[in-house]
Amino acid sequence: xxxxxxxxxxxxxxxxxxxxxxxxxxxxxxxxxxxxxxxxxxxxxxxxxxxxxxxxxxxxxxxxxxxxxxxxxxxxxxxxxxxxxxxxxxxxxxxxxxxxxxxxxxxxxxxxxxxxxxxxxxxxxxxxxxxxxxxxxxxxxxxxxxxxxxxxxxxxxxxxxxxxxxxxxxxxxxxxxxxxxxxxxxxxxxxxxxxxxxxxxxxxxxxxxxxxxxxxxxxxxxxxxxxxxxxxxxxxxxxxxxxxxxxxxxxxxxxxxxxxxxxxxxxxxxxxxxxxxxxxxxxxxxxxxxxxxxxxxxxxxxxxxxxxxxxxxxxxxxxxxxxxxxxxxxxxxxxxxxxxxxxxxx
Amino acid sequence: xxxxxxxxxxxxxxxxxxxxxxxxxxxxxxxxxxxxxxxxxxxxxxxxxxxxxxxxxxxxxxxxxxxxxxxxxxxxxxxxxxxxxxxxxxxxxxxxxxxxxxxxxxxxxxxxxxxxxxxxxxxxxxxxxxxxxxxxxxxxxxxxxxxxxxxxxxxxxxxxxxxxxxxxxxxxxxxxxxxxxxxxxxxxxxxxxxxxxxxxxxxxxxxxxxxxxxxxxxxxxxxxxxxxxxxxxxxxxxxxxxxxxxxxxxxxxxxxxxxxxxxxxxxxxxxxxxxxxxxxxxxxxxxxxxxxxxxxxxxxxxxxxxxxxxxxxxxxxxxxxxxxxxxxxxxxxxxxxxxxxxxxxx
Numbered sequence: 001x002x003x004x005x006x007x008x009x010x011x012x013x014x015x016x017x018x019x020x021x022x023x024x025x026x027x028x029x030x031x032x033x034x035x036x037x038x039x040x041x042x043x044x045x046x047x048x049x050x051x052x053x054x055x056x057x058x059x060x061x062x063x064x065x066x067x068x069x070x071x072x073x074x075x076x077x078x079x080x081x082x083x084x085x086x087x088x089x090x091x092x093x094x095x096x097x098x099x100x101x102x103x104x105x106x107x108x109x110x111x112x113x114x115x116x117x118x119x120x121x122x123x124x125x126x127x128x129x130x131x132x133x134x135x136x137x138x139x140x141x142x143x144x145x146x147x148x149x150x151x152x153x154x155x156x157x158x159x160x161x162x163x164x165x166x167x168x169x170x171x172x173x174x175x176x177x178x179x180x181x182x183x184x185x186x187x188x189x190x191x192x193x194x195x196x197x198x199x200x201x202x203x204x205x206x207x208x209x210x211x212x213x214x215x216x217x218x219x220x221x222x223x224x225x226x227x228x229x230x231x232x233x234x235x236x237x238x239x240x241x242x243x244x245x246x247x248x249x250x251x252x253x254x255x256x257x258x259x260x261x262x263x264x265x266x267x268x269x270x271x272x273x274x275x276x277x278x279x280x281x282x283x284x285x286x287x288x289x290x291x292x293x294x295x296x297x298x299x300x301x302x303x304x305x306x307x308x309x310x311x312x313x314x315x316x317x318x319x320x321x322x323x324x325x326x327x328x329x330x331x332x333x334x335x336x337x338x339x340x341x342x343x344x345x346x
Numbered sequence: 347x348x349x350x351x352x353x354x355x356x357x358x359x360x361x362x363x364x365x366x367x368x369x370x371x372x373x374x375x376x377x378x379x380x381x382x383x384x385x386x387x388x389x390x391x392x393x394x395x396x397x398x399x400x401x402x403x404x405x406x407x408x409x410x411x412x413x414x415x416x417x418x419x420x421x422x423x424x425x426x427x428x429x430x431x432x433x434x435x436x437x438x439x440x441x442x443x444x445x446x447x448x449x450x451x452x453x454x455x456x457x458x459x460x461x462x463x464x465x466x467x468x469x470x471x472x473x474x475x476x477x478x479x480x481x482x483x484x485x486x487x488x489x490x491x492x493x494x495x496x497x498x499x500x501x502x503x504x505x506x507x508x509x510x511x512x513x514x515x516x517x518x519x520x521x522x523x524x525x526x527x528x529x530x531x532x533x534x535x536x537x538x539x540x541x542x543x544x545x546x547x548x549x550x551x552x553x554x555x556x557x558x559x560x561x562x563x564x565x566x567x568x569x570x571x572x573x574x575x576x577x578x579x580x581x582x583x584x585x586x587x588x589x590x591x592x593x594x595x596x597x598x599x600x601x602x603x604x605x606x607x608x609x610x611x612x613x614x615x616x617x618x619x620x621x622x623x624x625x626x627x628x629x630x631x632x633x634x635x636x637x638x639x640x641x642x643x644x645x646x647x648x649x650x651x652x653x654x655x656x657x658x659x660x661x662x663x664x665x666x667x668x669x670x671x672x673x674x675x676x677x678x679x680x681x682x683x684x685x686x687x688x689x690x691x692x
Contacts, residue, residue, distance in 0.1 A: 093582060094582075094606045097606070099607040099631075101632070102606040102607070102630075102631055236439055260443070260448040261445040261448070269629070270623070270624040270629050272624055273625070273626060274622050275621075275624070277619075277620070277621050277635065279615065279616060282635070282638070283612065283637065283638045283639075284639065285638065286447070286448065286636075286637070286638030286639065287636075287638070288635065289628070289634065289635040290633075290634040292629045292631065292633070293629075295632075
């Protein structure tokens with residue numbers, strides 16, 4: 001089968017690799033209908049050291065179950081399924097508390113044992129706990145982009161808003177106009193926020209943000225951007241800040257605009273370990289910092305119903321569709337910001 | 347009048363200074379009944395650079411109103427009052443949201459304009475918003491220690507627990523067996539926590555912690571202490587960690603013992619600005635970090651009623667009472683850990 005591998009920064013190749021096989025009785029094999037490239041895939045695209053072996057990429061997928069292990073009972077061959085970006089048993093203590101990304105039997109894709117999902121076939125561990133079947137959907141459905149968006153990007157934006165307790169009456173500022181930032185706007189609107197400030201400077205993106213509920217767009221960055229948000233909030237700052245980037249300047253912008261007693265919720269994977277949290281940044285103003293890898297599985301059934309009912313259209317973040325063979329071009333386009341988010345068709 | 351000043355690390359003196367006067371019409375002058383020494387006073391006691399002038403110390407006080415400005419309406423001379431450690435108008439947007447320590451017209455004691463409260467007489471700005479009168483109390487009341495504890499220490503412990511949403515069913519770990527840590531134990535019990543692990547190694551203190559609701563005491567520190575708490579929580583960690591110290595090792599201990607999806611609530615004033623918050627510490631496990639300077643004023647009326655009704659006895663943190671002239675001895679005793687918390691009588 002064909003699969004996408006990264007051999008180092010900027011070096012993505014599509015190659016023929018052996019088909020995956022069922023290893024554990026709890027596994028399933030899924031044949032890809034659509035996969036996509038994530039903003040977080042751009043971090044290794046910038047910094048991965050060169051290697052002989054290559055890393056199998058991708059963690060967002062919708063497709064059709066091809067084969068199941070002997071222990072799998074909730075999906076069967078032929079089922080159309082959504083594959084969340086992390087696998088989980090959905091029964092351990094952490095899963096039951098809604099944190100499936102920390103499942104004691106769970107994990108992430110992209111290793112040699114559990115390869116990435118930008119591939120024609122994928123082995124999904126813990127299939128019963130991980131996969132969500134969507135009856136009545138096939139490869140011709142117009143809803144494919146929005147269902148694919150539920151495997152990570154939209155529900156990552158939702159997680160940011162959910163952890164921050166977004167609700168009517170709270171001003172929300174979203175830092176970052178990438179696909180996750182825009183999803184955070186849509187999710188905040190769904191949770192009832194009426195005042196949503198989007199910090200971003202790519203007009204095509206912020207225009208989608210406005211359609212999805214952003215009431216103000218701040219193109220400025222750093223001190224100037226902070227001053228603008230403070231002006232928009234009567235000098236008091238934003239109750240909630242959703243940080244959808246992961247770089248230090250985005251975090252600094254976040255504690256610059258957050259209101260006394262407010263919340264910063266991060267879903268951009270931090271590209272730093274240490275950061276300011278003392279009296280001058282978080283503590284003095286009683287700021288709450290929250291967020292982490294989104295437990296997509298916890299939110300998936302509800303979101304599927306919202307997509308099927310036409311209440312949300314998160315698939316609009318995909319502005320380019322390429323065949324799997326063109327995956328390298330897709331990475332380059334996202335890196336150059338020519339494309340917001342690239343969908344891969346099989 | 348007599349007042350306590352610090353002239354540098356380890357150099358505390360009691361001196362005669364001019365009596366304070368009403369400056370703003372919103373001021374009141376309060377005559378001290380009891381004041382006390384705070385764990386946070388020990389930070390400058392270790393590190394303050396020497397000066398000619400001296401810094402007027404103290405921020406916890408109960409006493410009797412001596413004089414009021416022309417605009418003051420809620421207290422009158424002769425009223426017995428509790429003085430929270432920060433003053434606030436109690437009407438601005440941040441006060442109304444329960445964050446009086448960030449009041450737009452508020453502030454802290456200990457400058458030359460607004461001297462510290464370890465003094466016979468103190469000028470209290472924003473008296474209407476700050477002071478809470480307690481009818482029926484006089485200088486002979488047995489409740490003086492517990493009422494004094496409401497000016498900071500107990501309600502700082504309560505703030506930690508409140509911000510962390512402590513409730514029945516959640517395991518709480520308290521890092522630090524100082525007066526704030528012990529108060530956090532008592533407050534967590536009040537909020538319904540049934541399993542409270544106290545990390546501390548001073549038996550006299552942890553014994554009071556047990557009386558107040560600690561179900562386990564972990565004397566070990568660092569990796570060993572973390573392992574012990576994980577063992578006590580079935581390897582899963584503590585839903586809530588209340589950090590009542592402020593030094594980096596206490597913070598590191600906190601993210602070592604917190605459960606996936608759990609909360610670290612800090613009320614020990616951080617003696618650092620930058621700290622780990624990336625994937626390996628907070629983000630990967632979806633940890634929430636919260637806390638800050640306690641808005642004592644927000645919680646004061648309720649807590650006064652609890653003290654008057656005999657439901658809580660937070661004054662037990664005071665294990666030594668000295669006259670104001672012996673304040674330097676009080677600092678030394680707390681610094682040497684001979685005393686848990688020193689009350690000053692006038």
